[in-house]
Amino acid sequence: MSFASLTAPVSPAPLTQLSDDESLFFESIEEFARHEIAPHVREMDEHAKIPRTLVDKLFDLGVMAVEIPEEFGGAGASFFHAVLAVEALSRVDASVGVLVDVHNTLCINALLRWGSVDIKRRYLSKLAGGSLGAYALSEAGSGSDAFALTTRAVRDGDEFRLTGRKLWITNGNEADVFIVLATVDPAAGYRGITAFIVERGFQGFTVGKKEDKLGIRASSTCELLLEDCRVPVDNVLGDLGKGHKVAMETLNEGRIGIGAQMVGIAQGALDAAVAYTKERRQFGRAIADFQGVQFQLARAAVDVEAARLMVYNAARLRDAGQPFLTEAAMCKLFSSEVAEEVASLAMNLYGGYGFVKDYPVEKFFRDAKIGQIYEGTSNMQLQTIAKQLLAP
Numbered sequence: 001m002s003f004a005s006l007t008a009p010v011s012p013a014p015l016t017q018l019s020d021d022e023s024l025f026f027e028s029i030e031e032f033a034r035h036e037i038a039p040h041v042r043e044m045d046e047h048a049k050i051p052r053t054l055v056d057k058l059f060d061l062g063v064m065a066v067e068i069p070e071e072f073g074g075a076g077a078s079f080f081h082a083v084l085a086v087e088a089l090s091r092v093d094a095s096v097g098v099l100v101d102v103h104n105t106l107c108i109n110a111l112l113r114w115g116s117v118d119i120k121r122r123y124l125s126k127l128a129g130g131s132l133g134a135y136a137l138s139e140a141g142s143g144s145d146a147f148a149l150t151t152r153a154v155r156d157g158d159e160f161r162l163t164g165r166k167l168w169i170t171n172g173n174e175a176d177v178f179i180v181l182a183t184v185d186p187a188a189g190y191r192g193i194t195a196f197i198v199e200r201g202f203q204g205f206t207v208g209k210k211e212d213k214l215g216i217r218a219s220s221t222c223e224l225l226l227e228d229c230r231v232p233v234d235n236v237l238g239d240l241g242k243g244h245k246v247a248m249e250t251l252n253e254g255r256i257g258i259g260a261q262m263v264g265i266a267q268g269a270l271d272a273a274v275a276y277t278k279e280r281r282q283f284g285r286a287i288a289d290f291q292g293v294q295f296q297l298a299r300a301a302v303d304v305e306a307a308r309l310m311v312y313n314a315a316r317l318r319d320a321g322q323p324f325l326t327e328a329a330m331c332k333l334f335s336s337e338v339a340e341e342v343a344s345l346a347m348n349l350y351g352g353y354g355f356v357k358d359y360p361v362e363k364f365f366r367d368a369k370i371g372q373i374y375e376g377t378s379n380m381q382l383q384t385i386a387k388q389l390l391a392p
């Protein structure tokens with residue numbers, strides 16, 4: 001075999017090298033997060049609420065319509081940009097990170113991919129202009145086994161009537177537009193599942209209990225009650241009985257966003273640990289002078305870099321129209337573990353101060369935990385990866 005005919009390829013950009021406009025985008029969000037979010041993080045966590053004024057500022061900033069085409073009032077940017085926004089925000093507050101993430105990577109993405117021209121016209125400008133989106137798949141009895149959902153949709157003339165309860169819905173408290181998965185034919189199993197666009201004001205729709213959580217406390221997580229909720233036939237998203245595809249393909253993308261949220265948490269915790277260990281003195285020197293501490297920080301930096309590479313690669317694959325199922329599952333699995341480990345290390349390095357709320361690291365630790373649970377638990381990610389690995 002000869003390699004004589006090989007030509008030097010045009011080198012693709014290094015994965016973590018951002019284009020000029022990606023850099024500018026990231027930096028402007030970081031600056032926004034420092035000035036507009038950081039001063040309120042503790043209060044938002046304690047009150048378990050993101051103020052509407054902050055949500056409005058996020059819309060003004062342009063991070064709530066990243067991929068929406070310009071004709072509907074969006075930035076017409078890439079999925080990768082959305083991922084950068086989630087990372088930059090989550091370095092400061094992972095609750096704001098997930099609010100932006102669910103709106104962009106779940107709700108808007110599903111509409112962009114599955115929405116008819118009419119649906120896009122009706123909903124994309126709404127979602128770009130101040131209405132928050134949510135995505136409602138889970139129920140009390142169906143989490144990992146998502147297609148065991150029981151919310152029922154029955155056709156009634158020009159409408160469907162939806163009856164059931166959704167649980168754990170992020171943005172439930174603030175959202176105006178909900179993508180709701182229900183079954184039009186329980187006997188058909190997953191082939192009966194259909195996606196509907198439900199507005200907060202639709203008759204028969206109410207938001208129920210808001211959960212009191214360990215982490216991402218300011219992000220609302222709510223029950224949704226659908227009691228004969230009337231949804232126009234025109235609000236079916238995708239085809240009848242094809243909701244399982246809407247649900248799964250949307251979540252595959254969403255997982256990359258959660259990966260970005262976890263990288264943001266890990267980076268935020270690492271930055272805090274580096275700053276603190278340079279300041280804190282014991283035995284007459286900064287604790288960062290001890291090689292034991294240096295090695296712990298170095299190990300954490302390696303893990304964050306690896307997690308970021310995986311997230312960016314998955315996002316770039318998605319934007320390039322390449323398969324990314326395995327990479328999305330891997331990046332969520334890995335980055336959520338890294339976030340927990342790095343946040344835990346940061347707490348250790350803060351000593352007693354790491355355990356109290358006057359310092360930021362205990363919150364990073366609490367916020368990191370959710371990464372291994374939502375949008376598919378770690379076991380579900382392992383299941384996806386193993387399935388691809390063992391496929392004939």
Ligand SMILES: Cc1cc2nc3c(=O)[nH]c(=O)nc-3n(C[C@H](O)[C@H](O)[C@H](O)COP(=O)(O)OP(=O)(O)OC[C@H]3O[C@@H](n4cnc5c(N)ncnc54)[C@H](O)[C@@H]3O)c2cc1C
Pocket residue numbers: 102135136137138140141142143144145167168169170171213221370373374375376377378379380
């Ligand atoms: C804060 C928060 C926000 C959320 N936001 C949303 C949202 O916006 N929209 C939405 O639809 N849902 C949302 N969820 C729901 C979330 O996606 C589910 O909680 C998650 O998918 C797990 O489902 P479950 O809680 O029913 O756990 P279960 O499915 O009951 O899992 C319990 C345990 O069993 C394991 N397990 C289950 N099946 C298997 C198996 N086959 N093999 C190996 N292990 C298995 C799991 O890995 C897990 O460790 C949210 C949840 C939380 C906590």
